[in-house]
Amino acid sequence: MLTASGIHIQGSWASLVFGISILAAAFLVAWAAEAGQKDISQALALAAVALITVMPEYSVDLYLAWMAGANPGSDYVHFATANMTGANRLLVGLGWPLVALLFWFKARRAISVGRGISLELLVLLLATIYAFTIPWKNSLALWDGAILVSLFVAYLWLSARAEHVEPELIGPAALIGSLSKRKRRAVALSLFIFSAAVIIFSVEPFTEGLLALGHQFEVEEYLLIQWVAPLASEAPEIAIAAIFTLRGNAMAALIALVSAKVNQWTLLIGTLPGAYAISSAASGYGLPLGLPLDSRQVEEIFLTAAQSLLAMVLLLGGRLTWRSGLMLFALWGGQLWLTAARYIFAFLYLGLSVALLALDRERLRELKALVPNVWKSLRVG
Numbered sequence: 253m254l255t256a257s258g259i260h261i262q263g264s265w266a267s268l269v270f271g272i273s274i275l276a277a278a279f280l281v282a283w284a285a286e287a288g289q290k291d292i293s294q295a296l297a298l299a300a301v302a303l304i305t306v307m308p309e310y311s312v313d314l315y316l317a318w319m320a321g322a323n324p325g326s327d328y329v330h331f332a333t334a335n336m337t338g339a340n341r342l343l344v345g346l347g348w349p350l351v352a353l354l355f356w357f358k359a360r361r362a363i364s365v366g367r368g369i370s371l372e373l374l375v376l377l378l379a380t381i382y383a384f385t386i387p388w389k390n391s392l393a394l395w396d397g398a399i400l401v402s403l404f405v406a407y408l409w410l411s412a413r414a415e416h417v418e419p420e421l422i423g424p425a426a427l428i429g430s431l432s433k434r435k436r437r438a439v440a441l442s443l444f445i446f447s448a449a450v451i452i453f454s455v456e457p458f459t460e461g462l463l464a465l466g467h468q469f470e471v472e473e474y475l476l477i478q479w480v481a482p483l484a485s486e487a488p489e490i491a492i493a494a495i496f497t498l499r500g501n502a503m504a505a506l507i508a509l510v511s512a513k514v515n516q517w518t519l520l521i522g523t524l525p526g527a528y529a530i531s532s533a534a535s536g537y538g539l540p541l542g543l544p545l546d547s548r549q550v551e552e553i554f555l556t557a558a559q560s561l562l563a564m565v566l567l568l569g570g571r572l573t574w575r576s577g578l579m580l581f582a583l584w585g586g587q588l589w590l591t592a593a594r595y596i597f598a599f600l601y602l603g604l605s606v607a608l609l610a611l612d613r614e615r616l617r618e619l620k621a622l623v624p625n626v627w628k629s630l631r632v633g
Contacts, residue, residue, distance in 0.1 A: 268461075269457075270454035270455075270457045270458035270461065271454075271458050271461075271481075271484040272484075273450055273451075273453075273454040273458075274311075274450070274451055274454050274455070274458060274484055274485060275484050275485070275487055275488065276450070277446075277447035277448075277450040277451050277454075278447070278451075278485060278487070278488040278489075279488045279491075280443045280446070280447045281443060281444055281447040281448070282425075282488045282489060282492055283423070283424040283425040283428060283443070284425075284428060284439070284440035284441075284443040284444055284447075286425035286429075286492070287425045287426075287428035287429040287436060287439075287440055310519075310520055310523070311451050311452065311455040312335045312455055312458070312459055312477075312481050312485070313332070313333070313335045313336050313520060313524060314523060314524070314527045315455050315456060315459055316328055316331050316332050316334070316335065316459065316477070317332045317523075317524045317525075317527040317528045317531070317543065318527050318528070318530075318531040319531070320332045320528055320531070320543070321527065321528040321529065321530065321531025321532035321533075321534075321535065321537070321540075322531045322532070322534075322535040324532065324537055327473070329543075329544060329546075330474065330546055330548070330549070331473065331474060331477050332524060332528065332543055332549070333392070333521070333524065333543075333545065333549045333552065333553065334474050334477040334478040334549075334552070335477050335478060335481050335482060336516065336520050336521055336524065337478060337549075337552040337553060337555070337556045338477070338478035338479050338481070338482045339481075339482035339485070339486060339516055339520070340513065340516050340517060340556050340559075340560070341555070341556055341559055341584060341587070342479070342482045342483070342486055342584075343486060343489075343490075343509060343512055343513050343516065344513060344559055344560070344563045344580060344584070345559070345580055345581060345583065345584020345585070345587075346486075346490065346581065346584060347486065347489070347490045347493060347509045347512075348506070348509055348510075348563065348572065348577060348580055349577035349578065349580050349581035350490060350493075350494060350577075351363065351493050351494065351497045351502060351505050351506055351509065351572075351577075352506075352572045352573065352574050352576065352577030353574050353577050353578070354494055354497045354498060354502075355497050355502040356573075356574035356577075358497070358498060358500070359500070359502075362571040362572060362573040362574070363502045363503060363506055363571055363572045363573075364503070364570065364571045365503055365506060365507070365567065365570060365571060365572070366570050367570070367618075367625045367629070368503065368507065369506075369507055369510055369567060370622055370625035370626045370629060371407070371410055371411065371626050371629065372407075372507070372510045372511055372513075372514050373510075373564055373567055373568065373622060374622045374623065374626055375403060375404075375406075375407045375514050375518065376510070376513065376514050376517065376560060376563075376564050377564055377619075377622065378403060379400060379403055379514070379517045379518050379560075380517070380557050380560040380561050380564060382396075382399060382400065382403075383517070383521070383553065383556070383557040383560070384554070384557050386545075386553055386557075387545070387550040387551075387553055387554045389542075390544070390545050390550060391541075391542040391543060391544050391545055392521070392524055392525045392542050392543040392545060393525060393541055393542035393543075394525050394526065394529060394541055394542055396522070396525060396542065397521075397522040397523060397524065397525040397526050398522070399522070400517075400518045400519070400521055400522030401518065401519060401522035401523065403518045403522075404514075404515065404518035404519040404522065407514060407518065410626070423495070428440060458481070458484075459477070459481070462476045462477060462480060462481060463476070463477070474548070475591070478552075479588070489508065489509065489512055490509075492505075492508070493505035493506070493508055493509050496508075506572060510567070513560070513563070517560060524543055525542045525543045528540065528542075528543040529541075529542075529543075551594040551595060551598075552594065554594075554595070554598050555587070555594045555595075555597055555598040555601075557598075558597075558598040558599070558601035558602050558605075559580075559583070559584075559598075559601050561601065561602065561605045562580075562583075562601040562602075562604050562605045562608075563580065565604075565605045565608050565609060565615060565619075566580070566608070568615040568618045568619055569612065569614065569615055569618070570618070579604075583597060583600065583601065
């Protein structure tokens, strides 16, 4: 039984009630961040939207990492990276295919992104290559976190230098955006502060409620943390991307989802060892050099990195087709049923990535041109 503000809530109900709270708060911050596109560059605004809307994932994972540091021998160490890997794979395996299929049903063609996401692809490639080194060490070290967070900071800095484009706002975001600059910023800031407070208040009972639910119904807690928690927190960004797609702006929808993937694959995973180390030191266990990973977490990170590589290679073609979307969805869906076949799916992702680069020389040329393309876009901006 969990207690919140004097109200006693059973574990299963706690996960539902506080999960809805996190979902609602994520929608609020997403609308506020979208309206912020009127004041900053579109690329930076889309990065900010992606960053803010994945804040629930950050809160859940940071809570688990913090509890792992405070309780070294507990299952929290086992759960520390579960939400991160689940959120990453859900975004690519469900969010990207949904946008591709919706746009195909609407326009009967693929989403064409050209070279407009060269920066995101470059950062995603660098983060993915580095992520493949983590399983070999069986730990997520502090210097790993420093490198990944630095990569995220560089991404934000480069995004801020991009050209400013007037955004297309819909729904509540359009209402906020119609306000004067002073009122718009005040409303956006208020929504962010309120939503952040709700998420911070809800993360502990929501996470502990999921663990209690798994224990009560004999469901593996790791799977609940890995898949149920991201479903609640990813819903706003996927829903907003779907609305953009149905309104014909599939490119903005895809860029937002790609940016969310970059944020999760750099900042989210990069902050975990720091949270673990600080919590361990504060609890009197000393300052560890990194977050230890068991065999399950090593497999999950390797699989997530392999999926990230295939996703990046698919976008090197300058478009996302419905066939590519179906392939990503089928591979992701298969993992839900064959949970023990993680290495099999990982090598499927890797094999498909190599095959696409070998059979389509245009993708290989675009891979080599990523750095020059980013440089050109920054000069234009």
